[in-house]
């Protein structure tokens with residue numbers, strides 16, 4: 001027999017999830033879900049605020065006898081990623097998500113499910129609407145646009161929230177407590193150069209391909225090759241002997257991805273083409289052997305191409321190649337607080353040379369803001385030596401793990417009491433809303449946790465039904481045992 005979603009337990013959570021999922025809620029177009037949540041809070045007779053960016057705050061007073069507890073901010077994001085399979089007919093703007101149960105998991109019919117972070121939001125709604133759950137003072141914080149820029153969290157106003165503990169519900173492994181994340185900072189570098197006639201020679205297109213890429217935070221410690229660094233190493237190794245002139249470079253794409261490919265058009269002296277190719281090939285063999293385990297697919301090809309007739313002036317070319325060579329890239333420091341966690345890293349995301357301007361872009365991450373800025377300064381100094389203009393932008397704070405956190409100790413104890421095992425405690429080397437919220441409200445004691453969700457942001461997204469019940473029991477027990485105000 002096929003159960004429907006509303007027949008699942010705990011029914012109060014699943015029924016809120018169903019009603020939330022009936023509301024279209026793509027990132028940056030959250031108006032309908034903001035209205036939905038405002039009506040929900042007001043309908044319960046609770047103080048409901050929509051702030052200027054669109055975050056919704058709903059306050060619920062403590063239940064009888066719980067007034068002396070610390071205020072808890074329950075937080076989730078309202079928006080979801082809208083993705084569907086190519087063969088699925090679906091209009092996210094007008095249709096609600098259609099879900100079904102399959103072997104212990106809730107799935108959607110050819111679309112993202114919205115369990116990220118709809119399941120967390122639904123659980124908070126269930127706390128707000130309940131009349132039989134003991135808890136201290138609650139502030140529900142529903143943010144917008146987590147998925148495409150965290151603009152809700154970034155524009156949070158100080159003074160709206162009074163709680164001292166924040167429970168974020170946006171983690172995807174039940175049994176795991178997340179206690180830290182990385183902040184980030186973009187560094188954008190511009191080196192203007194004179195375009196000079198390329199002159200005689202043979203034009204060649206060098207392609208670095210076949211790398212794995214991946215998330216430049218979560219996967220930076222895996223030792224994968226950076227296409228921009230590899231391309232630059234080839235250009236450095238061959239720069240002097242072959243009269244190499246760079247006409248253009250196009251390496252990397254997304255600012256938060258490890259670059260998988262880089263392409264360069266260069267011109268070398270015609271009588272040196274054969275030895276140039278041999279030299280590159282030898283260098284590639286060396287790099288392939290260095291990366292044999294992490295990048296078995298690394299390939300470099302050199303094909304004849306058309307010269308554009310204009311190249312970088314020799315002085316600028318030398319400065320660019322030296323600076324890219326000297327610049328830090330990859331993991332810089334591991335965390336002192338947590339074994340195996342990357343504390344600080346940077347990734348050379350983009351190198352783009354064309355029409356008189358070389359653009360270089362880094363994304364630097366750290367759970368320690370001063371360490372992030374220190375590393376960004378190294379990049380800054382390197383490229384200033386090369387005569388480039390350097391700007392930093394898009395900075396957001398990290399969340400430094402606090403092993404002495406009071407709520408962490410409580411939740412570890414409660415989890416063990418409920419389930420007889422220790423929860424795993426971890427942190428991520430990527431941005432979370434907690435980092436940003438903690439920047440606006442310093443001193444919050446924060447934990448992120450949630451039910452198990454697989455393949456978020458894709459039509460394969462699914463939520464483990466049994467994990468929702470465990471998560472819910474854990475949440476209720478935690479609310480019941482929140483420490484008293486200091």
Ligand SMILES: [Zn+2]
Nearest residue numbers: 116117146170
């Ligand atoms: Zn999420």
